[in-house]
Amino acid sequence: MEEQESLTRVQAGPVIVTLPPEIDMSNASAVAAQLAEPIELGARLLVADLSATVFCDSSGMRNLLLAQNSAAASGAEMRVVVQSGAVLRVMEIMGLLPELRVFPTLEAAVAAGPPDRPPGG
Numbered sequence: 001m002e003e004q005e006s007l008t009r010v011q012a013g014p015v016i017v018t019l020p021p022e023i024d025m026s027n028a029s030a031v032a033a034q035l036a037e038p039i040e041l042g043a044r045l046l047v048a049d050l051s052a053t054v055f056c057d058s059s060g061m062r063n064l065l066l067a068q069n070s071a072a073a074s075g076a077e078m079r080v081v082v083q084s085g086a087v088l089r090v091m092e093i094m095g096l097l098p099e100l101r102v103f104p105t106l107e108a109a110v111a112a113g114p115p116d117r118p119p120g121g
Contacts, residue, residue: 013045014047014110015043016049017035019034019048019050020052021052021053022053022055024055024056028062031060031063039067044077045078045079047109048079049109050082050083050087051081053082053087054086055084065100068099077115079102079103081109082102082103082104083104
């Protein structure tokens with residue numbers, strides 16, 4: 001019964017996944033699992049909160065993109081909160097900004113309406 005209640009909560013509103021201050025190959029698989037779980041449980045809106053993240057290498061960026069693709073394939077939306085200029089710069093260099101819906105604050109990500117176009121579209 002507890003699992004079903006969790007699923008109900010997940011479907012009821014945005015699911016916020018707070019990510020660690022540093023994301024690299026040592027914890028990228030754990031981050032991937034954190035991002036995948038809400039989508040697998042039926043979340044319609046996933047917010048990847050990188051507010052406290054100051055470093056994210058290519059393995060972390062790859063997992064953000066994979067989570068975005070998984071969400072889109074499930075009919076869900078993923079939003080990303082980034083405050084670090086360094087993390088934004090890596091996203092820009094890797095060409096991910098057109099693919100991800102990035103917001104400067106958690107409040108802005110939660111309050112935003114539907115996208116004008118699907119990411120990557």
